[in-house]
Amino acid sequence: MGFENEHIVMLPFMAQGHIIPFLALAKQIQQRTNFTITIATTPPQHPLSFCSTDHGLPPNTETPENLPLSKQINLFAASVSLEVPACRLISDIMEKEGRSPLCIISDVFFGWANDVADSLGTVNVSFTTGGAYGTAASTSIWLNLPHRSTEEDFFTVPGFPERCCFDISQLHPFIRAADEHNQ
Template sequence: MAQRKENIVMFPLMAQGHTIPFLALALHLENTNRYTITFVNTPSNLKKLKSSLPQNSSIHLREIPFDGIAHDLPPCTENSDSLPFHLFPNFFESTLSFKPHFRKLINGLIDEQNGHKPVCIIADMFFAWSAEIAQEYGIFNALFVGGGSFGFACFYSLWLNLPHRDSDEFLLPDFPEASRIHVTQMTKFLRLADGSDSLSVFFQKVLPQWMNADGILFNTVEELDKIGLMYFSRKLGRPVWPVGSLLLSTGSRAGAGKEYGISTELCKNWLDTKPCNSVIYVSFGSQNTIAASQMMQLAMALEACGKNFIWVVKPPLGFDMNSEFRANEWLPEGFEERIKDSGQGLVVQKWAPQVEILSHKSISAFLSHCGWNSVLEALSHRVPIIG
């Protein structure tokens, strides 16, 4: 009789930067052949995710209901990708509505297994309320942070020590190792936060609840990130484990919920025509873009430098990220035609097969927003990063 495999329940935030490391961790755990994995998310996200799983994967995808309209989000919104920045407070607040549905889901899983409980619940860093449910059922609960611990130590301290308006530079009272923080390093939300705005209320409710978890996992390695790991160990008094670096394979990365603006084959064929270490890859992540004026200047610089490039473009700041990219307004006149005719560059709208690009021998450098997934992917393929 085959030995029963323990079940691990995993529930990431509905965002590309969170789903990718969660899926990488799920596949890693599955490959140990010791666990079954129940991967929880909303219906449309699971539908997109399904194509990323290997054909022989036994990961179970479990739907949880979500009503974005009830939280003043656009119809059919089930993730943060391409969500306007002013709606992010609504999006984060909406995730609190998962709690009763998740409790019901865990109860159902236990009933299906004739009273046998999952061995562990691994929840997103913003789903710290999951610890209460795990404790109700006597299940080990870990929060998983898909990024590096130093950056999130700054994030954690900044949101719990509001406001930050007295000076342009300041020290974090509980994280002096971070040195001085300048206001230009903070997001607009942080610069305006005073503790009473909706985003402050959310973070000041959720972040202290990390102390209720049985442990915190980070997608990092201790050799690179010891200071941040020490901060959380000191701050939370809970075990803190670096479990990285977790990366999806090229095949799995492609299906993490995105439709590319260029086929992987076409992209590879173009790169194959370029000399080794001759192409600059430019991309600013799944939820970031630049101002229209910066976009125009960057286009002019890329063309003038004479280097080959692949540039992933999205509508500039202030425009709907889901809207059509208006090259005639945001790029120099005739730019796309010139670089296409000359073979100097590829302009890709919205999404590109990033891992396949970074792993190609013709790539020489990566101009990036330095999101953690992008950093790890670049490091794993030895591609220098320009931040």
């Protein structure tokens, strides 16, 4: 399989801290490969239809910028509604080009992108815009729930040095409440 005229579709979470690393990645890929890259997000960038008021958000809210912290969880929850327009956009690209994109590179928050990729005969690569250390620690905590097996206020993170310990109060309430049945 040759890699001429390939197309990659990128789906960043709609926030500057996520879009900027996707732009940097797109630039690196494009400079090395000359692939066509489509970055799809909510308006005003590349339009994926999204109606913020359908999700309890103020009108024309496509990013967490200027959004009160109490409403940011609504934006995260609403991001699931991007699955259908993303699928439609990629289907349109496929119709125009006569084949599936080489891959979809999606934000780690868009787990639904795996289903989109499967349904369209391509692969999804999950991209995290956070630092490697924090991402690895968070993943280890979610997978192992080490705070659930201690009576102390502190716990160590599996796979990290013993001196790396966290206070349970530093965890998000979702993680503190998680158990092996609702991870």
